[in-house]
Amino acid sequence: MKTPENDLIRKILGKSSRSNEFKSGLRLGIGDDAALFAPRSGYETILTCDWFLEEIHFLRDRHPADSVGWKCLARAASDIAAMGGTPRCFLQSLAIPNELTGRWLTDFLTGLRRASRKLKCPIAGGDTTRQNRVLINVTVVGEVRSGRALVRSGAKPGDIIYVSGRLGEAEMGLAALRATRGKIRLNDPKLRKHLYPEPRLALGQWLADHRLATGAMDLSDGLSTDLPRLCASSKVGATIDESKLASAAVEHHSVPKWNNRLALALNAGDDYELLFAVAPRDAHKIPATYRGLKLTAIGEMSRSRGIKLLHPNGKTSPLKAAGWDPFRNA
């Protein structure tokens, strides 16, 4: 790690040093050239990194700084959840404008530290520099018992497709945030889900421990964009049952129109729920809720490639990817 800004590093270190109380395997964190991490015997290391950029992933004038801090770590940790792993530590690269090194940075670090404690994932190092916009990159290091990782490539035709939680909630939360004038009120669970998402670590670990998922990933860009990726990795197609999907969507009282709820469930991003496939013989082991988190069967994998939507009238139509893609949406 290059550490050109000693004062910034001290600020980050001061806010985060107590997080080293976690038994994380970290032997040497911020302040040396690199971090040292003692891997556990019998485990594989999971590595993932994610951008979190002003104007693309958050809005400086809308998103509270502590939400930016929370979310940049939580969404990267969601990839660890998608692998069925446990986060162990993270590296954070931060570029910020000079004028944000005061209150904004303090609030950002408060949110980051809160996520770090909640996820039991201490900071191990990073790099800081200056830019006129906030740029964040987070690398999370996790662990999973050797051979138990959930991957995208094992789903078979006939496997049942599940999603966790309620799809579209985070996008509804974003809409609520955009509509807010003045102080943000966090009593709206959709707003909380958008600002402070919780990676589905317990669910991922349970699926991995019990070898229940033949293929899995997290939903970050919207089901219609992410499901084709899962299918491509597994070399299968899929049919999604609209009626079942609607019951996995944001609640009826929030969005009364069926079509709108369906569109949200298909295309809204940022939910960080898990999408996973289960062999038919194991489907009875999947409960309706896992630790309070709704699990919904929404369709099944098929031999014929392509993703189809099964309409309530019994007809099918091809599903178009309409989720988040910064290059396509440009």
Place this chain on the structure above:
Amino acid sequence: MKTPENDLIRKILGKSSRSNEFKSGLRLGIGDDAALFAPRSGYETILTCDWFLEEIHFLRDRHPADSVGWKCLARAASDIAAMGGTPRCFLQSLAIPNELTGRWLTDFLTGLRRASRKLKCPIAGGDTTRQNRVLINVTVVGEVRSGRALVRSGAKPGDIIYVSGRLGEAEMGLAALRATRGKIRLNDPKLRKHLYPEPRLALGQWLADHRLATGAMDLSDGLSTDLPRLCASSKVGATIDESKLASAAVEHHSVPKWNNRLALALNAGDDYELLFAVAPRDAHKIPATYRGLKLTAIGEMSRSRGIKLLHPNGKTSPLKAAGWDPFRNA
């Protein structure tokens, strides 16, 4: 990893997939939610990340794209060298403008892949998105035998301070690059060192294997900025002998004036040489060159804090940090 740009990912994957021929411990790379890495028993994992940003770390209209690709990985791997480790794999986060996804990206990936092969460090994953400037963040994962890592904190008063290579060469290379009109001629070794730095991995591993360095780091921001960091970690001061330092500076025929060479050796950045301390009883084990790389004793650690320069007339003066700091230089 979020992978919103399937086409970009395919391009990166296509250019890099053969790098998986390295025996790297990688079980699953690009294309899943995260990478899986099998750590070796008896080794610690080294984690480091580095920004490489347009306008701050490179100039799009000056630096060839393949140099940007090489250097973003090489300089991150330099932190692994500073720990005495071996790089095993890397994650790359890339944000680029739409107009660079053609030839520029191809050349960038050529340079990145060349560095990846040279350093035996295959790509394990990453994240891509769109920005109007090129933003790069590289995380390198390395390994070192447990307990053998070179750290910054072990130097003692009386330890001899060494540097590898010739300091100031990379900054001379940058000056040559800025002065170049038209095609870049790589027969100038200083230009090569600026564009295609080689992390001092063999030296770092040798120092770690033989437990020779009591403290070590790599020189990225200039000796006058980096040495105080080494001293602070080790809770010591240092005295640098100007005459000895001058002999570790860029060659006489390149910069005839002694003062200018000294200023380059003290303050020039981007050299990615190693700075290390050796106990006096081990100093006889440090050769004048290691595998063709010059090693120079430039001073010693002291009990009294602060960094002093010993002038040829026998007087000393305090050394001011004048290396690279984007916040101070703003």
